[in-house]
Amino acid sequence: MSQSIYINQKIKSFKKNIFISGDKSLSIRFALMASQAVGKSKIYNLLNSEDVLSTLNCLKKLGIKLKNNKKYCEIHGKGLNGFSFKNNTILNCQNSGTLARLICGLLSKSIKSVILKGDKSLSKRDFSRVIKPLNLFGIKIKSNNHKLPLKITGTNYLRPIKWNEMLKSAQVKTSILLASLNTPGITKINALKSRDHTERLFKFLKIPISIKKKNKFDLIKTRGQYQYKSFIAEIPGDISSASFFIILALLSKDSEILIKNVNVNKTRTGIVDMLKKMNAKIKIQNYKISNGEEIADINVKNTKKLKAIKPNPSINSRAIDELPLIFLACSKAKGISYFRDLGELRHKEQDRLRFSAKFLKMIGIKVIETKNSLKIYGNPNLNLDGKYVVKNFMKDHRAFMMSAVAALSLGGDWKIHDSDSVKTSFPTFLNIIKKLGAKFNK
Ligand code: S3P
Numbered sequence: 040m041s042q043s044i045y046i047n048q049k050i051k052s053f054k055k056n057i058f059i060s061g062d063k064s065l066s067i068r069f070a071l072m073a074s075q076a077v078g079k080s081k082i083y084n085l086l087n088s089e090d091v092l093s094t095l096n097c098l099k100k101l102g103i104k105l106k107n108n109k110k111y112c113e114i115h116g117k118g119l120n121g122f123s124f125k126n127n128t129i130l131n132c133q134n135s136g137t138l139a140r141l142i143c144g145l146l147s148k149s150i151k152s153v154i155l156k157g158d159k160s161l162s163k164r165d166f167s168r169v170i171k172p173l174n175l176f177g178i179k180i181k182s183n184n185h186k187l188p189l190k191i192t193g194t195n196y197l198r199p200i201k202w203n204e205m206l207k208s209a210q211v212k213t214s215i216l217l218a219s220l221n222t223p224g225i226t227k228i229n230a231l232k233s234r235d236h237t238e239r240l241f242k243f244l245k246i247p248i249s250i251k252k253k254n255k256f257d258l259i260k261t262r263g264q265y266q267y268k269s270f271i272a273e274i275p276g277d278i279s280s281a282s283f284f285i286i287l288a289l290l291s292k293d294s295e296i297l298i299k300n301v302n303v304n305k306t307r308t309g310i311v312d313m314l315k316k317m318n319a320k321i322k323i324q325n326y327k328i329s330n331g332e333e334i335a336d337i338n339v340k341n342t343k344k345l346k347a348i349k350p351n352p353s354i355n356s357r358a359i360d361e362l363p364l365i366f367l368a369c370s371k372a373k374g375i376s377y378f379r380d381l382g383e384l385r386h387k388e389q390d391r392l393r394f395s396a397k398f399l400k401m402i403g404i405k406v407i408e409t410k411n412s413l414k415i416y417g418n419p420n421l422n423l424d425g426k427y428v429v430k431n432f433m434k435d436h437r438a439f440m441m442s443a444v445a446a447l448s449l450g451g452d453w454k455i456h457d458s459d460s461v462k463t464s465f466p467t468f469l470n471i472i473k474k475l476g477a478k479f480n481k
Contacts, residue, residue: 046446052293061086061274076116078269090135144217204230222263243331290448309358347374389433423451
């Protein structure tokens with residue numbers, strides 16, 4: 040049975056330091072890459088959420104031994120294409136688009152077939168974006184009209200490809216990079232910019248890769264069949280999870296938060312840059328580099344005079360999962376905010392552009408939604424006292440957490456369905472808001 044939470048009072052002003060759980064993109068990538076290393080890798084602070092547990096379960100089904108405890112996860116890599124499994128093994132990716140798209144690439148040389156499945160939301164998502172480039176490598180993928188379930192059959196005769204990645208999708212880029220691991224010769228990707236964790240991880244593991252920046256594109260070249268060694272790494276906090284607390288502190292009277300040890304890779308910090316443009320009191324401090332990734336603390340203070348923004352769409356991919364939260368901040372800003380080129384938001388766990396527009400209308404904000412843009416008529420005096428119900432959002436974890444942040448910072452009497460959705464990416468979300476002083480009932 041799906042659970043709901045009830046919130047009927049704003050959070051009292053708070054001033055706290057918090058840590059949040061490990062980054063989801065990094066956790067999935069580090070686990071998958073560890074499976075192809077030779078020997079035992081140890082990953083500290085791996086996110087303990089359903090998307091990551093699905094990743095570990097898929098690896099186990101592919102014959103990889105692993106131990107996962109509270110402190111670290113140990114993965115016994117069997118080398119490139121070292122999987123051993125029965126023909127037509129079924130892998131369930133549950134809700135994780137990242138896992139599903141990435142594992143398609145990782146199976147590039149598996150001659151036995153794999154059947155890839157997922158939950159209701161994942162089964163609605165498009166896989167043509169990875170099927171097309173992976174077919175060019177020689178990998179066979181049968182699909183249900185470009186949707187799950189997929190039947191993937193790798194090949195011993197992989198050919199390197201040249202691909203133009205025009206969706207700004209890190210999942211597509213990474214799926215190609217993972218397929219290239221088993222492929223002789225040089226794979227080339229001309230990619231519109233998106234999060235670059237995989238490229239950094241290749242460098243960290245000394246896998247041959249070069250990246251040239253050219254205008255809007257990254258020209259990526261990698262040479263396959265390099266057998267890398269096992270590794271030890273620590274996953275920093277997830278900026279996408281931190282963002283719920285960034286917005287909560289920003290919109291809650293006299294509040295301040297310091298979120299420690301967060302991944303602040305430039306390809307992920309679009310929210311910080313957009314909020315700075317809005318006049319938000321937000322700072323990145325204590326910056327360092329670890330395992331090839333950038334880490335810092337993020338300090339945010341409640342800001343009363345937020346102003347509207349009209350960002351250049353080139354920033355969208357640097358905040359792709361945070362855009363709905365930024366829209367929420369714009370509801371309380373002075374002026375009309377205007378976001379363009381938002382089409383990719385319609386391809387997430389649910390159509391997040393539709394959800395955001397409906398959500399803002401529900402809380403009394405005028406919006407104009409087109410196929411790929413959103414105009415938000417901000418109201419700096421926004422203060423809610425009505426009754427609000429949030430349901431039917433395909434158990435989209437980020438939709439649930441954004442609704443809780445709105446309820447706690449703007450007021451009103453709320454019932455928010457599907458609280459179990461937080462398990463997907465941020466199982467400790469409700470514990471942390473409780474520690475900050477939030478009152479809610481289940
Ligand atoms: C992700 C990339 C993004 C993002 C998703 C995680 C990744 O998706 O929305 O939550 O880890 O590569 P796209 O690649 O579809 O933009």
